[in-house]
Amino acid sequence: MEQYSLxxxxxEFHKTVVTSLDKTGSSGVTQWQELATLMANTVWKATNPNSKTVTEKQLLKSVENLGQTEGKTQEWVELMTDKFNKNKPFDPDLIKAIFWTLSDSLGRHAVKWLSGQEIAPSKTQKLDLPASFFGVGQTKYQIFDNTLKILSLIAEYKSILIGFDELDLPDSQRSKAGLARPQVVARLIKMIVDKLSLSKTSHGVVIVTVMMPDTWTQKVKSMPGGVPDRVSGTEKPILLQGINADAAVELIKLWLDEFYKSRKLVPPTPLYPFDEQKIRAIVAExxxxxxxxxxxxEKFQATVSDEDKFDGKKPPKSAPKSPVEQAYQKELIALASSVDSWLDDQSKxxxxxxxxxxxxxxxxxKNVKVESIEAVEPKYKNKGYINFKVVGTENGTTVKIGVxxxxxxxxxxxxxxxxxLxxxxxxxxxxxxxxxxxxxSPNAAKAQEYANELVSKLGGEWVSFEAENVKPILALFHVHQGRGDYQLTDKQIVDFAHQSRLLVDNYLIREILSAPSGQVPGNLEKE
Structure with a gap:
């Protein structure tokens, strides 16, 4: 399974950049909000060089107070956008959207707009932004151009590190031009290097690409058009050395130190509960x-029991019981911190x-035996709208549910x-x-008519959901996507799903298979 569309x-690159910026930074707010604060301080310093630097949380509090009157927040965003562009001319819509990320009521809609997702017309009107960040046509060139604008703006304040990894995984598909994964990424890197515009005061951008030597020599180095020069400036890649025993011991000490400090525990030794000689032996093998x-x-749970005590405090009572569960919990945590970046990602x-x-x-x-999952044909008529078809048997009758x-x-x-549908x-x-x-939308009369026909006349179903209904399935899906990185097999992942009943008890899966209610859900989110 590809983790991106070739x-x-x-x-996909734009989505990755926007999602990354929506994660919490070192100051405890999103990186969009950190960027907006840097921009705001630029405006104030330009007006008065002696003005105090405002912190992210101070600015958020100030905007929150403005938000008690929505019109005042709009006035403030407009004013800051105009003043910023007088000193550092950038795309005014981009600048405006970033300032809007500071708003408690409209900040999430601004982030969705920046990601290129559709938002309700009433929200774009309040934000005073165009219908789409990508423009009317939403061509790949418009998308990429806007990604570069974001990177260029960030580089005015911070150095940027862009990393590309996992280029050596097997391809389950090729791009339309017939290129493999590393070649697609290499061409993307060339586009970034060639087209990214940086000012003289920019902090710069570093692009790090990790691949096996054979991938470089056989797939990337031979690419035409100066691609290898952009991927590796000297055309002489840096060879990574395998980790030695000393470095391995120090790495585990570092991770354990963070683990114990976060739980306010004091271990008897920096490597507890592991033996240093055993670690060295593993590396030597x-x-x-x-x-x-x-x-x-794997050894942590077996080694540390609830009865072990040190400095009067117990170690944690529970640790992941299997590699799959550990990966699953990691993905759950990541999803919990980025709900707004995926809740409207219908493709994902x-x-x-x-x-x-x-x-x-x-x-x-729900009385349906799931037999197979099929593509929806004819594709030229469906155009990807119906995502897939669940084929099964219900009381001896074949059912084919278009989802x-x-x-x-x-x-x-x-x-x-x-x-x-x-x-x-x-x-x-x-x-x-x-x-x-x-x-x-009440204004979408034809769509309303179709929805009513689906539910009331054709025996179809409208299944509503919340983030918590999707999160477990999405976390397991991410584990499966990254199974090579996690060193897991398909069987391990499916076995975990069956043993934990994570899928068979999932609300969304059960609702899709259940007998239709004949009614529109009552718990729908307002647009």
């Missing part, structure tokens, strides 16, 4: 650092659901998807299932 790498750390994770949610249904083939849930995850706000997009004969389905957490 034929839409520009859009030629194991990689990843294999060694995996060994540590659909892919996770498809993975989940494939993992429960043969299971009987459409639809989080977009545009009435045209919603109408186009629903117009397909109600065409049972065309797409060989016996039931249509709309997966959507939000209302359909």
């Amino acid at each position: 034929s839409a790498i520009e859009q 030629g194991n990689s650092i990843r294999q060694m750390l995996r060994w540590c994770a 949610i659909a892919s996770a659901l498809q993975f989940g249904f494939k993992a429960i083939r043969g299971k009987i849930i 459409c995850v639809l989080q977009k706000s545009s009435g045209n997009s919603v109408g186009a998807a629903l117009s397909r 109600i065409r049972y004969k065309t797409f060989d389905i016996t039931r249509g299932c709309l997966v959507r957490s939000k209302e359909i």
Whole structure:
């Protein structure tokens, strides 16, 4: 499973940049808000060089107080955008959106807009922003151009490090131009280097690409058009040396130190509960650092018991019981801190659901035995709107459920998807299932008509959901995507899902398979 689309790498790169900036930074706020604070201080320093530097939380509090009157926040954002552009001319819509990330009520909508997602027209009106950050056509060139604008702006304040890893994983697909994963990434790097515009005061950008020597010599170095020069400036890559025993011991000490400090525990030795000689022996056997750390994770629970005490405090009562659970918990934590970046990502949610249904083939849930997951044909008519088809048997009768995850706000997009979901004969389905957490705009009359026909006349279903319903499936899906990195097999992941009943008991999966209620959900999010 690819972790990005090889034929839409520009859009995937943009999404990665925006998602990264939406994560909490060192100051306890998102990195978008950190950037907005740096920009605000630039404005004030330009007016008065002796003005005090305002911290992120001070600025957030100030904007929050303004937010008691929405009009005042809008006035402040407009004023700051104008003043900023007088000193550092940038795309005014980009600057405005970044200042809006400081708003408690509209900040999340600003981040969605920056990511290129659709937001309700009423929200773009309040933000005073165009319908889309990517422009009307949303071509890959417009998308990439806006990504470069963001990077250029950040570089005015901070040095940027961009890393590309896992280029050596097997390709399950090729780009439309027939390029493999490392070649697609190499071309992207060339585009960044060639087109990124940096000022004389910029802090610069460093691009680090990690790959095996054979990948470099056989796939990248031979690429035409100066690609190798951009990937490695000297055309002489830096060879990474395997970790030695001393470095391995120090690394584990560092990780354990962070672990114990976060739990206010004091271990008897910096390596507790591990033996230094055992760690050195593992490294001497030629194991990689990843294999060694995996060994540590597996042995931690067995070594540290609830009865062990040191300095009057017990070590943690629970640790991941298996490598899969450890990876799953890690992905859950990451998802919990970035809900707004994926809750409306209908493509990602659909892919996770498809993975989940494939993992429960043969299971009987809500009287439906899941037999297979199929693509929706004919593709030229579907155009990707119905994501997949769940085929099964219910009381001896074949059921074919067309699943459409639809989080977009545009009435045209919603109408186009629903117009397909109600065409049972065309797409060989016996039931249509709309997966959507939000209302359909009252102004989208045709979409409303289709939704009513689906639910009231055709025996279809509209399944609403919340983040907590999707998070477990998405976390397991991410573990599966990164199974090479986690050194897990498909069987291990599926076994974990079955043993934990993570999928068969999931609300969203059960609702999709359950008998339709014949009603529109009452817990829908307002647009």
